[in-house]
Amino acid sequence: MQTPGFHPRAALTALALSLATCAAAAQGWPAKPITLVVPFPPGGSSDVLARALTTPLSQSLGQPVIVESKPGAGATLGADYVAKAKPDGYTLLMGAVHHTIATSVYKKLPYDFEKSFVPVTTVALVPNVLVINAKSPATDVKSLVALAKASPGKLSYGSNGNGTVQHLIGTQFSSQTGIDILHVPYKGSAPLTTDLLGGQVDMSFDTLPPVVQHIKGGKLRALAVTTARRSSTLPDVPTLAEAGLKDFDQGTWFGILAPAGTPKEVVAKLNAEMVRIIQSPDFRKRMEEAGAEPVGNTPAEMAAQIRDDTAKYAKLVKDAKVAID
Incomplete structure (x- = not known):
C-alpha cells in the first residue's frame, strides 16, 4: 500500500537531483x-x-x-x-x-x-622517545628506574593529555618496571617540552619532532625509543625492548x-x-x-x-x- 502523498517518481527525481548537485559541487571543489x-x-x-x-x-x-x-x-x-x-x-x-x-x-x-x-x-x-632533562643523574633506562624506585611517587612524566598514547606508554612503562611515577597531562607537546626543559616535569614519552633538536643540542637526553625498531634519526638510542622491557612497541x-x-x-x-x-x-x-x-x-x-x-x-x-x- 502506497503512503498518502508519496510519489516514487518524484522521490527518484529528488534523489537524482541531489546526487547531481553533490557531483557538481565536488567538480567545483575547492572554490x-x-x-x-x-x-x-x-x-x-x-x-x-x-x-x-x-x-x-x-x-x-x-x-x-x-x-x-x-x-x-x-x-x-x-x-x-x-x-x-x-x-x-x-x-x-x-x-x-x-x-x-x-x-x-x-x-x-x-x-x-x-x-x-x-x-x-x-x-x-612518528616514534615516541623516553626523554629526560640533561641535568638528570640518570644516563640510561636502568639508572632512571633505580632513581624512581629510590623515591617512589617523586618523579613525574608528562603527556599530551589524558588518554593519549604518551599516557598509556607511561602506564605500561610504570607497570613493567614496577615504579611509581606521577602522570602530568598537558594540552600538547609544546607546553610539555617547555616544562621538561625547565625541570618542572622529569620525563616524557613524547614524539620525536618536538624534542629532537633539544636532544641533539644536549639540553635533553634520550634514553630509549618506544618502537620495536630504532629510529634512523637517533640510531644510537636503544629501544625499550633492548633495555629489557618485553613486547614494547608503541608509536x-x-x-x-x-x-x-x-x-x-x-x-x-x-x-x-x-x-x-x-x-x-x-x-x-x-x-x-x-x-x-x-x-x-x-x-x-x-x-x-x-x-x-x-x-x-x-x-x-x-x-x-x-x-x-
Missing part, C-alpha cells in the same frame, strides 16, 4: 579556502606535519589551506568540532592514534571516531580525516594530491629531519589501521584501568 584543524597546540608533531603538508597542498589545489589549532581534552575537542562541520571538504582534521585510544578512555564522547569521519590518508608514523601516527558524508570525489581528490606530496623527495626530506616516516596510503588502508588500533588500545586501556568521565 574557497580549506581549514585543517590540528587538535593540539602549535609546535607539536601534528602541527609540524600539518604545516609541511599544507604549504604544497595550497599550491596544488589553488586555494589556501589554513592550519587552525583547537587543542584540549586529549585531542577530542578538535575532533568534535570537525565531526560537526559541514561535510563539504572545506574542514578537515589532523587525526592521530590518540583518537583511537579516546574511544575507550572517555566514557562519553560526542562523536564516534569510526563513524563520524571518513579517512583520507595517513601522513606519517604515533598522524593522518587526515574529513567529516562523514564528504563527497567521495572530494575525498579521492584530496587523497591523490596528498599522497603525491607525501611521497615526494622534498616532503620525505622534511620528515627525516623531524624524525618522522612518511606514509601516504589509501582511505581504506587508513580505515583498517583505525579499526586495528581501536581494538588494540581498548585492551591496553582496560589493563591500565584508565577511564575519564
